[in-house]
Amino acid sequence: MKSYGKLALGIIATWFIVVLSTSALHLFRTDANHAGVAYAVAALAPVALFSVWFAASEKFQELVFSLNPRTLTAVQSWRIFGFLFLLLAANQALPAIFAVPAAYGDVFIGLTAALVAWKLATPEHRTFYIFWQGLGLTDLIMTIILGSTAPLLSPGGPSMNVMTQLPLSLIPTFFTPLLLIFHVASIAQARQWQTQRQTQYREHLPASA
Template sequence: MASLIPLSGFLTIAFGARAAGLAGWPRLAGYVAAGLLAWGGLGVALAALEIGWGAAYRLTPVLLALAYALPVLLVVAALRRAPRLRTALGTRSALWRLASIQLARNVGLVFLVLHARGELPGLFTYPAAWGDVAIGVTAPIAMWALWFRDAEVRRPGSGWRKAFIGWNVAGLADHVVAVTLGILCFPGALHVFDVHPTTVVFAGLPMVLFPIYMVPFAAMGHRIMLDAIRRPAGRARRDGVAERVPVLGGAG
């Protein structure tokens, strides 16, 4: 599942930038895919070398928390300085694909499997797994709304807009709850809940990819969707009627 993240990023930017009429959209999408690939590759390399994570060190939960939060904050901040990316991500084509990424949240069912095998505590498993599934199974509704009710989703005060915002906020809240419980059940510097088993399974591959890659990527999608529909209607780019934005050197 994690291996598909660079491809999903490429397709989201490619279709969004093309719909917005941006010149050089293949290169822009390629830069994003390369960045996502490098990010995931770095996380896997650190796990394989047992640097920071890959093993249950005392500070591993602290580092996992930072690995979840920092990429989201950095990307949201960077997008404010990348008008071409914001334009691409603000189109109906891109937003629809960002919502479709949340379908992968159904993979949270694996937590229930690990719990049944005695590898995860129920305190973490039930809210994390069912929270993910709740977002995953409702993602098609968000996708439908973005494609067929795009104008209503963007219109302040509309029911579709309120529902879409609520869905994204719920998705982010699920992440916060899951990451917090995962850290507090992990033996180490932030251990609070004395449960057995602990969440130490998230220290090594492949499960470490959840907190360091898959979860922050999904959180980025929620944040980007919320930011996109908050923009004034006059600035939102619609598929097929977007104005062209000149290329200013690379992806910026």
């Protein structure tokens, strides 16, 4: 399991180096009409790979289930910096149709993440925990959808080009998919809690005569 964990960490580190290098070399830049598509592909491809790996490998499932749910949840606190999207929109650097909902959604999740990690990341609060994780997951997905369709929804407004340049390019290429993966992993863990509780309940039932 330790070697498998090192492999996963190595993949994450390599992923970060690749997207950082790609952005530094301006390989992620594109014209205004395709910036939204690039945003969506960069954000969703790692999540798709994670889902395939999780479905195909029992060892990877064990690794995911062994992660600390409080840590996975507390990391979402960084999303409080989503308010920066509002500042960029105010300066015509991002389309408001993307920046406003993305900012408010991220700030809400960021402000509540610590409380959820401390109080709700337990089997006893499983339903509320999954609900909150679902909210965070939905917020990120909606952000990706709005980011990829902003050129169509607001053709006369600012483009998404700033999200394809450092340092903001690290958001769609690394941080958004990583936080999406953390939400998916947290929900998978919480679903496992129910299975474990049912198994423990059956083990404590008196044997039938």
